[in-house]
Amino acid sequence: MSLETTLIPWLLGIHATAGGIALVVAPMAMYAHKGGDWHRRWGKVFFYGMIVVCATAIALGILHPQNFWLALVAVFSFYLVASGYRSLYLKKLHKGLRPAKLDMALQGIAGVVNGGLLIWGLAHLILGTVNTQAILFTVFGLIGSLLVVNGVMKFFGPRHDKREWLYGHIAGFIGGYIATLSAFSAVNLTMIDPDWLQWLWPTIIGVPLIFLTIGRLKGRFAKGERLRTFAEVRIK
Numbered sequence: 001m002s003l004e005t006t007l008i009p010w011l012l013g014i015h016a017t018a019g020g021i022a023l024v025v026a027p028m029a030m031y032a033h034k035g036g037d038w039h040r041r042w043g044k045v046f047f048y049g050m051i052v053v054c055a056t057a058i059a060l061g062i063l064h065p066q067n068f069w070l071a072l073v074a075v076f077s078f079y080l081v082a083s084g085y086r087s088l089y090l091k092k093l094h095k096g097l098r099p100a101k102l103d104m105a106l107q108g109i110a111g112v113v114n115g116g117l118l119i120w121g122l123a124h125l126i127l128g129t130v131n132t133q134a135i136l137f138t139v140f141g142l143i144g145s146l147l148v149v150n151g152v153m154k155f156f157g158p159r160h161d162k163r164e165w166l167y168g169h170i171a172g173f174i175g176g177y178i179a180t181l182s183a184f185s186a187v188n189l190t191m192i193d194p195d196w197l198q199w200l201w202p203t204i205i206g207v208p209l210i211f212l213t214i215g216r217l218k219g220r221f222a223k224g225e226r227l228r229t230f231a232e233v234r235i236k
Helices: 003-029 037-063 066-091 103-126 132-156 164-189 195-223
Strands: none
Touching: 003 037, 003 164, 037 066, 037 164, 066 103, 066 132, 066 164, 103 132, 132 164, 132 195, 164 195
């Protein structure tokens, strides 16, 4: 029995377990009191679960090069979660806080991966290869590239909303959950047709909900409501 044959079942098991945990705990973090102990605990479990999902997806992609595109999608998913997590450490951008090297490395790697996804997907669509991979790469690559551009502009823009970190946290973590739900759907909801819709229905539903959630928060703040009235905040 080869090393590859031995590793793959273990990696698949770890990948599925971590993905299942992430799928379950994310709604618990969303439901818990924002900024409270359980919100933070479930959020950390989700974050570390996504690290395992991404790492095992990359390993599986290396062992099965024909499925390496799934590893790239996992990197896209982890970027969303990681950017949402790092937003918690950027609460003072409006006061001149500069991004850490980790933040710039995250944006740089994501820029390369997401840009590559977008170029690959568009090239195949333009050449007439309209399949699930091409559609997914185009959609995820476009979303990821726009987020990277927004992230870099956020770091170096002349003006900052003092609650920008909150919007980034919400968008990153909910976006990561949407990606996790997409993977679950692609594996388990095979009755959905066409195949690309198995992957993209969470994005079609979830992205407008992110904009709606952030828009409502901005409306509440515009009316004078303070963040501390509905969330515990620890400025770092």
